[in-house]
Amino acid sequence: MRKVIENQLKIGQTDIPNIEIDLTCRxxxxxxxxxxxxxxxxxxxxxxxxxxxxKIIPKKVDxxxxxxxxxxxxxxxxxxxxxxxNWDFDKLHNIANEHKTxxxxxxxTIFEFDQSYGLQTIKDNISLLTPELLDEVNRLTVNAGHDxxxxxxxxxxxxxxxxxxxxxxxxxxxxxxxxxxxxxxxIVFLTGRLCNDLGITEWRQYRHIFKKIKKQFNFVRKLKSxxxxxxxxKAQRDQLIKDAHMAYVDMVEVYVQRAKDSIAILNGMGIGSxxxxxxxxxxxxxxxxxxxxxxxxxxxxxxxxxxxxxxxxFEEHTEWISKGKAGVPQELGLGVCVLEDQYGFILHHHxxxxxxxxxxxxxxxxxxxxxxxxxxxxxxxxxFYSPANRQQLQDFxxxxxxxxxxxxxxxxxxxxxxxxxxxxRHKHAAVESAIxxxxxxxxxxxxxxxxxxxxxxxxxxVLARNIQILGAKLRQRxxxxxxxxxxxxxxxxxxx
Numbered sequence: 423m424r425k426v427i428e429n430q431l432k433i434g435q436t437d438i439p440n441i442e443i444d445l446t447c448r449x450x451x452x453x454x455x456x457x458x459x460x461x462x463x464x465x466x467x468x469x470x471x472x473x474x475x476x477k478i479i480p481k482k483v484d485x486x487x488x489x490x491x492x493x494x495x496x497x498x499x500x501x502x503x504x505x506x507x508n509w510d511f512d513k514l515h516n517i518a519n520e521h522k523t524x525x526x527x528x529x530x531t532i533f534e535f536d537q538s539y540g541l542q543t544i545k546d547n548i549s550l551l552t553p554e555l556l557d558e559v560n561r562l563t564v565n566a567g568h569d570x571x572x573x574x575x576x577x578x579x580x581x582x583x584x585x586x587x588x589x590x591x592x593x594x595x596x597x598x599x600x601x602x603x604x605x606x607x608x609i610v611f612l613t614g615r616l617c618n619d620l621g622i623t624e625w626r627q628y629r630h631i632f633k634k635i636k637k638q639f640n641f642v643r644k645l646k647s648x649x650x651x652x653x654x655x656k657a658q659r660d661q662l663i664k665d666a667h668m669a670y671v672d673m674v675e676v677y678v679q680r681a682k683d684s685i686a687i688l689n690g691m692g693i694g695s696x697x698x699x700x701x702x703x704x705x706x707x708x709x710x711x712x713x714x715x716x717x718x719x720x721x722x723x724x725x726x727x728x729x730x731x732x733x734x735x736f737e738e739h740t741e742w743i744s745k746g747k748a749g750v751p752q753e754l755g756l757g758v759c760v761l762e763d764q765y766g767f768i769l770h771h772h773x774x775x776x777x778x779x780x781x782x783x784x785x786x787x788x789x790x791x792x793x794x795x796x797x798x799x800x801x802x803x804x805x806f807y808s809p810a811n812r813q814q815l816q817d818f819x820x821x822x823x824x825x826x827x828x829x830x831x832x833x834x835x836x837x838x839x840x841x842x843x844x845x846x847r848h849k850h851a852a853v854e855s856a857i858x859x860x861x862x863x864x865x866x867x868x869x870x871x872x873x874x875x876x877x878x879x880x881x882x883x884v885l886a887r888n889i890q891i892l893g894a895k896l897r898q899r900x901x902x903x904x905x906x907x908x909x910x911x912x913x914x915x916x917x918x
Contacts, residue, residue, distance in 0.1 A: 423490035423495070424478075424490065425481050425490075425494070426472045426475055426476060426493060426494045426495055426527070427472070427493050427495040428493060428495075428529055430533055432529075433531070433533075434532060434533050435526075435529065435530070435531045435754075436526055437461065438458075438459060438462045438526075438527060439461070439463040440860060441455075441459065441523065441526050441527065443456055445897055445900050445904075446903055449457060450506055450507055450520075450863065450890055451507065451892070452522075452523075452897070453501070453599040453678075453890045453893035453894045453897055454502060454503060454506050454507075454886065454889055454890045454893055454915070455524075455527060455893065456892075456893030456896045456897055457563075457888075457889035457892040457893030457896070458496075458498075458499060458502070458527065458613060458889060458893075459527075459700060460566065460570075460774065460890070460892060460893070460896055461562075461566065461709075461892075462468075463565065464566065464697050466866050467562055467566050468890070470562055471559055471562055471763050472494070472495075472557045474537070474555055474559055474562075475497075475498065475559075476494070476556070477550070477555055478497075478552075478555065479494075479615055480633065483682045491540075491545045491547070492543065493529070496528050496529070496547075496549065498552065498559070499524070499527050499528060500514060500518060500528075500544060500547075500548060501548045501551055501882050501886075502882065502885060503517070503524065503886070503887035504548070504864075504882075504888055505864035505882045505883040505886040506514035506861065506863050506883075506886035506887065506889070506890050507717070507809075507863070507864075507880070508862065508863055508864045508866070510869060511544060511545055511656045512541065512542060513558060513856070514519045514544060514666065515540075515541045515544055515837070517537065517676070518538075518539050518544065518691035519785065520536040521538060521567070532662075532667055534542075534705070535889075538756060545622075547875075548882075549878070551878060552878065553781060553808050553877045553880070553881040555742070556878070556881035556882055556884075556885050557881055559885055560636075560768075560881070560885045560888055561793050561794075563885065563888045563889055563892060564763075564767045564768075564769060564794070565630065565893065566892060567765065567767050567888065567891065567892045568580075568765070568767070568841070570892065570895060570896070571685075571765050571812075571895060574904070576764055577670055577795055577796060578765075579794060579798050580763045580764070580769070580794055580796050580797040580798065580799075581763065581764045581797075581798065581799040581800070581821075581846075581849075581875050582761045582762060582763050582769060582787075582790060582797055582799065582800040582801070582888075583754070583761070583762055583781070583800065583801045583802075583849065583850045583852060583853040584617075584759065584760070584761045584786055584787075584800055584801070584806065584853065585759070585760065585802075585803060585850075585853045585854065585857060585866075586758060586759040586774065586779055586805075587755075587757070587758060587760075587857045587860075587861070587880075588743050588745065588753040588755050588756070588757055588758070589753045589756060589758045589865050589866075589867070589868055589880065590753055590754055590755035590756050590866070590868065591723065591734065591737040591739070591754060591867070591868050591877075592737065592867055592868060593733065593734040593736070593740055593741045593754055594736050595754075596728075596754070597733060598621045598712055598716050598719065599639065599642055599643065599667070599670065599733075600639075600643070601708070601712050601714035601732065601735055601744075602670075602671075602674060602709060602713065602716065602890070603635070603636070603639045604708075604735050604736070605637055605705045605706075605708040605712060606632075606635055606674045606677060606678065606709055607632060607635075608701075609677070609678065609681045609702060609705045609706060609709060610625075610628050610631055610677060610681075610736075611628065611632065612636070612698060612701060612702050612705070613625055613628065613681045613684055613685075613702055614626075614628025614629070614631075615628075615711055616688075616698050616699075617684065618694065619693060620688070620693060624684060625684065625790075626680075631677060631830075634673070635673060635674060635677070638666075638670045638673055639670060641666060641670075642663075642666045642667055642670045643661065643668055645663045646664065647659060647848045648660070651842065652736050664720055664721070664912055667716060667720040668720065668721065671713050671716050671717060674713065675713055676710065678706055678709045678710065678713070680707060681702060682706060682726075683693065685702060685703060690792050690913060696839065705735065708732070708735040715730070715731075728742070729855060731755055736782065736871075737789055737871070737872070737876075739756060739775065739872075739873040739875075739876065740755060740756070741752060741754070741755065741756055741757075741776065743756075743757060744890040745862075746786060754863060755780075755867075755868070756772060756773055756775065757772060757773075757774035757778075758772070758773055758778070758865065758880055759771065759772045759779070759786055759858065760783055760857065760884070761786050761787070761790050761795075761800065762852075762853050762856045762862070764849075764892075764894065766885050766891050767858065767888050767891055768856065768860075768888055769790045769794055770789050770790040770792065770793065771880060771881070771884050772786060772789075773876065773877050773880055775873075777910075779802075779803075779805035779806045779807070780805065780806055780811065782800060783806040783808075783811045783815065783824070784815060784818075787800055787815055787818050787819060788818060791818050791819075797819070798819060798820040798821065799819055799822075799823065799824070799846065800815070800819055800820035800821075800823065801816060801823035801824075801847065801849070801850040802823065802824045802825075803825065803850070804825045804826070804827050804852075806822055807825060807826055807827050809831040811824065812824050812826075821842065821846070823846040823847060823850065825838060825847070833906050852893055859887065860883060860884070860887055863883065863886065863890070864879070864886065865879075865880065865883045866881040868880075871886075
């Protein structure tokens, strides 16, 4: 049994529209809470948001049965708070149990100091949110922001700017030997614990086995090529490195084969956790791939093609991205493309899986145009350019600001040297500010697991950022109103 929100107020509880938020504080928490308060206070927006959140509840479950789950409104508040403030779950856990104003937004009173949230409860409930649902809520949030900033009876003509950046995954720097070490570590510990639980003594020394492998790995890791000009010494050093790698690989291969034999026995007997066995088999596949690549690289002197490499055995979607930035030779993660309007709201985002900027330019505009029909102009940088992109974008937009790569023809100069084009190019740099704000509010490194968690993390960060922008505009408007009232009161005092 799960509700969107508890309709009946408790004794001592303040209704969300009546919660007082400190407008003088410049932290992101009051801005986010102001945005959430505005969404909740507008009945039409609130009903639409609640309708979307209800999709989380499984249809097959009877709403009147089962134990009560966390209210969906609380999940939305905690999820956006975590990403907007760039917290981990431990910090969010403490804030949810200790922060007075946040607990008021969660529906608690000052008398409910004994009611707290468990860390795993928060993790499990936030993971129920999906990128698709968050995208729908984000569209409602952006529309609410447009209604707030536009003048009465004015249809806002949206002008967008599009760019991409890399969101890093939570992985270490990959080398073939440490990826193999990750794989064998998981194989040894998972197989050893599984056999111990089943009373099988074959892997009783699995901790000792791991220490032997780690010792050999550390020996290989610390070996460096010789810088000597003496060819004989250099050859001896190269042979030492080669022999150490082969000894490391041979040792690992023995225990990989031993784990395969143990899994075969368990499968033949029909015992053991299916999930654990599948996990071990997955790591065995990773180990065998890395063993083959190390042999090819060290023994055969072969260069491993880039498309065959895996950069993390835990976050398999991780890509090696080199964007040519000064001081940043490579980034490990996935590209994220965002399209922002002139008011600072992010209209659409896309996680780029084995895609480049040029591959998604048309798709970004088409999706943003589907959600916000008044989008009439969008600017890009040269990475998005192709003749086909420029031609197709003209079908969606009135003005396409897409600089051409290379030498300009006379027709291109006529387009790119126009005042409108130059003005849009100057304003395009503002999207870098939006990207920097996203990186400061959660999208510097993804802390969630898997590709599904990665996409949810991005969608939640974009939604939280748009709600914060909405709250910032509300805060600015309220402060201006207070300033005007203070000036008016001062004038009245002088007159009297």
